[in-house]
Amino acid sequence: MMKTIITTIFCYLFITSIAQKKTIHFSNITNAALLNGSSQSAFGFQTINGIKIDKWRIGVGVGLDNYGIKSIPLFIDVRKSFGNKKWQPLVYADGGIDYPLPNDYFSAKTFNGHNVFDFKNRFYGEAGIGINKKITSKLEFNVTLGFSYKHLSYFEYYYISYDPYIAGTNYTQKDFYYRRLALRLGVQF
């Protein structure tokens, strides 16, 4: 529900801005992140490409997220900065799909030849606040702090051979809900 409300608000504000016929520019945001959660700390990376209209930016982002399993989040990013001072506060929200990256375990087989792991693509989201600061006329430095959510889900298969009526391939489904604090430093133009 919260995801839907946030997305709706951002879409409404963004469409309202476009309706005012502002100039549209290409936008790129690239950042590196420290993802800090209760079970570990990990580094991440993102690049977001899209358009910039006045104080609004919307784009499609792709990144690398090494928290839990290494994965590639693919998401929509919407953000807005405020004011005209050197330091401009901003808010942002991301939503998309997280794709676990293939690794050695993807080829693991059970004794009867079934894949041990079957990874699923699940929700990825982040929302937070930050600040921009102009470095040059076109380039800006930014730092953000957000709540980052990543859902890892997979089926882990095994083989039972010796129990009546249950012989065969069986599985356990595991779901992990990673809630991290994402501190991101990057540049944008």
Next chain:
Amino acid sequence: MFQKTTIEKLLPIAIIATILSSCFKDTGTKTYKLYTPIYQTTQQVRASIKNDAPQPITTIGKMVLLGNYIFLNEPQKGIHIINNTNPEKPINAAFIAIPGNENLAIKDNMLYADCYTDLIAIDISNPQIVAPKGFVNNLFPERRYINGYYVDSGKVITSWSVRDTTVSLDIVEGQGIWTNGSYLTTTNYRGGIFFASALTSSAGVGVTGSTSKYAILNNYLYALTSFQLKSINITQADAPQLANSISINSIVETIFPFNNNLFIGTQTGMFIYGLSNPAIPQQLSQFTHARNCDPVIADGNYAYVTLHSNSNTTPSIVGCVGTLNELNIVDITNLSQTKLLKTYSLSRPYGLSKDGNLLFICDIKDGLKIFDATNPLNITTKQTLAIGETSDVIALNGIAYVVAKDGLYQYSYTNTNNVTLLSKIALN
């Protein structure tokens, strides 16, 4: 100026980050099927062993051929009886429900099958009207432990209630979780199942195979447990009696009777036992190889040993260990001094069978391979039947009975240059 201002601006964010990070918690859940055993007493189970209507075949375990019938073990459930009078049109004729059944052997009209810890002698003189006649209690005591349950004496698990269960999962090592891109612990890998194959048959004895755990020679049934060879006197067919138990210093897997000797495949080598005293087999020799799974058959002066690994798994998963995938030809002219003569590389061989000069090998990945073994030291490939994963073959009287992942195939090799499919019993 810029640096100072930046640090001043960023400091609150760093402080907030440090404070908030301790508030965020990773959580996890594990969803699985929870199996709870449903028990019957041993008496109830034994009373229920009879011929039932034919059942759909969902998995094939061990296989025994006798006359015009194929006896197919459905692991843990019982035995399908296939009327194979016409190999081109086999008929699923009946089913004998035997909970916990994994192995079987047949002599004359008596079928010997395990029912968890016990051995049961079942009269099949009329396959349409079968009845248990005799029992050896607690012959396989290690099978009292099932899926984490200890089954009390006098009870048998006949089915399981199943319900989906979700529990929370702590994100700590040992739960089978991912962290920093690596998998920490696996908890659910279990051994798989493979099946049997056969070679020759004496009068009235069902043909078992290279991966069978039972063998019948004369008046004795020899049965393997994990570390033991048990000899059971079946002179009185309907009243089997345990004669002796011999410990073997390895995990035993298969038994193959040949020339009044027993060839036993273990995970560390081939053991040969003589039967000058059939009640107490005597070890004659041991051919040692690297730790692998290894069915064995023998013919003439040679033993044929296939070694297969579980090497397609990354990382290694419980089951067969080792990395060898090969056929070993062993000289058994002198049973007390066996000698490796030659090794052939294969993809992942398992069950094998030999009829005349033809050697059939289930090369699990590639299907069924047929070799000309006229000269065992120069075996040549004649044909490969790419029928998916195969695990067992019995070559007998011009028909190769092949257990594959998707069913039981019958091939005619009467014309060795043109092996043709006769029929297939598909799994449901």
